[in-house]
Amino acid sequence: MNRKHPATGPLTVTVLVFPGVRLLDVTGPIEVFTTANEFGGRYQVQIASEDGTEVITSAGTRLSADLSAHDVQEPCDILVIPGGPGWETMIKDDALVDTVRHLHAKSRCTASVCTGAFLLAAAGLLNGRRAATHWRHSRQLASRFPSVQVQPDAIFVRDGQMMTSAGVSAGIDLSLALVEDHYGAQVARSVAKDMVVFMQRPGGQSQFSVRSRTPHTRQEMLRRVLDAVAEDPGANHTLTAMARRAGISVRHMTRLFDDEVGTTPARYVEQVRLEAAQVLLETGDDPMPAVARRTGFGSAESLRRAFVRHLRVTPGAFRTSFRTTGMHTTDPASAPTAP
Numbered sequence: 244m245n246r247k248h249p250a251t252g253p254l255t256v257t258v259l260v261f262p263g264v265r266l267l268d269v270t271g272p273i274e275v276f277t278t279a280n281e282f283g284g285r286y287q288v289q290i291a292s293e294d295g296t297e298v299i300t301s302a303g304t305r306l307s308a309d310l311s312a313h314d315v316q317e318p319c320d321i322l323v324i325p326g327g328p329g330w331e332t333m334i335k336d337d338a339l340v341d342t343v344r345h346l347h348a349k350s351r352c353t354a355s356v357c358t359g360a361f362l363l364a365a366a367g368l369l370n371g372r373r374a375a376t377h378w379r380h381s382r383q384l385a386s387r388f389p390s391v392q393v394q395p396d397a398i399f400v401r402d403g404q405m406m407t408s409a410g411v412s413a414g415i416d417l418s419l420a421l422v423e424d425h426y427g428a429q430v431a432r433s434v435a436k437d438m439v440v441f442m443q444r445p446g447g448q449s450q451f452s453v454r455s456r457t458p459h460t461r462q463e464m465l466r467r468v469l470d471a472v473a474e475d476p477g478a479n480h481t482l483t484a485m486a487r488r489a490g491i492s493v494r495h496m497t498r499l500f501d502d503e504v505g506t507t508p509a510r511y512v513e514q515v516r517l518e519a520a521q522v523l524l525e526t527g528d529d530p531m532p533a534v535a536r537r538t539g540f541g542s543a544e545s546l547r548r549a550f551v552r553h554l555r556v557t558p559g560a561f562r563t564s565f566r567t568t569g570m571h572t573t574d575p576a577s578a579p580t581a582p
Contacts, residue, residue, distance in 0.1 A: 268325030322350035326358030356414030377410030
């Protein structure tokens with residue numbers, strides 16, 4: 244759907260809102276598209292609710308609607324389906340799901356933000372497609388809708404006319420990608436600079452969580468093993484060593500990880516070590532070999548390979564990008580420039 248510099252009229256963006264919608268899921272994309280108009284873009288944004296009345300967001304803020312969803316008769320270029328914390332209630336709302344189907348049928352591109360992917364999945368629009376959502380909910384999306392190919396680490400995913408994005412601010416990333424599609428990289432870059440955001444942020448969702456995604460286990464012996472890995476990522480955590488600590492066989496330990504954690508022991512250990520390395524890079528000045536030793540990677544090269552494999556960014560680039568917001572910079576000359 245690459246449609247740079249359209250010669251005809253403005254591109255229409257329809258944003259669906261509903262009670263309990265997350266405010267930034269709505270305002271983030273709107274801000275991108277309206278800011279693009281200051282740099283040569285031509286977007287016409289309209290907000291639709293089911294019945295055309297205002298809604299109250301999950302933050303308690305009232306949002307007015309321009310029209311009823313069923314008053315949308317003309318095809319729109321982009322349909323934005325935001326999410327909300329009450330996604331379990333959202334997908335049980337048949338009228339809301341039907342509204343999503345109705346609007347999608349009139350859209351050239353349908354894009355969801357965060358848990359808005361659940362609405363698309365409930366409407367059957369993601370069947371057989373790749374999709375993203377907030378990392379905290381990726382397992383639920385995959386289990387509730389097994390025909391959806393969930394990409395748990397993606398910031399956003401494009402599959403045909405469908406686009407889905409990760410949590411909250413990822414809707415901005417997705418919207419910038421659409422601006423680049425329509426009006427070129429320079430316009431998208433100008434919008435990113437104006438909003439002081441990355442045009443293309445490095446890494447994936449893995450940088451924001453690891454242990455918080457681990458399900459709670461009822462197995463006391465496994466909890467002890469998981470705690471030991473978290474307390475000292477640099478220690479010996481081979482499968483044999485972990486099985487010995489738990490007093491069980493290697494085969495039993497492998498089965499427990501598969502059943503209770505949903506991954507292999509080696510992958511789990513690497514994920515925890517990766518998270519520990521991220522913390523050291525964000526908060527300290529240790530050289531890469533020292534970070535690698537303290538977190539169990541052994542060498543700076545092993546650390547680099549793990550970062551590139553999981554986060555698609557080198558440790559050095561990660562330290563530069565995520566270590567500080569720049570809020571405590573006192574010397575203007577040393578302040579980071581906008582992307």
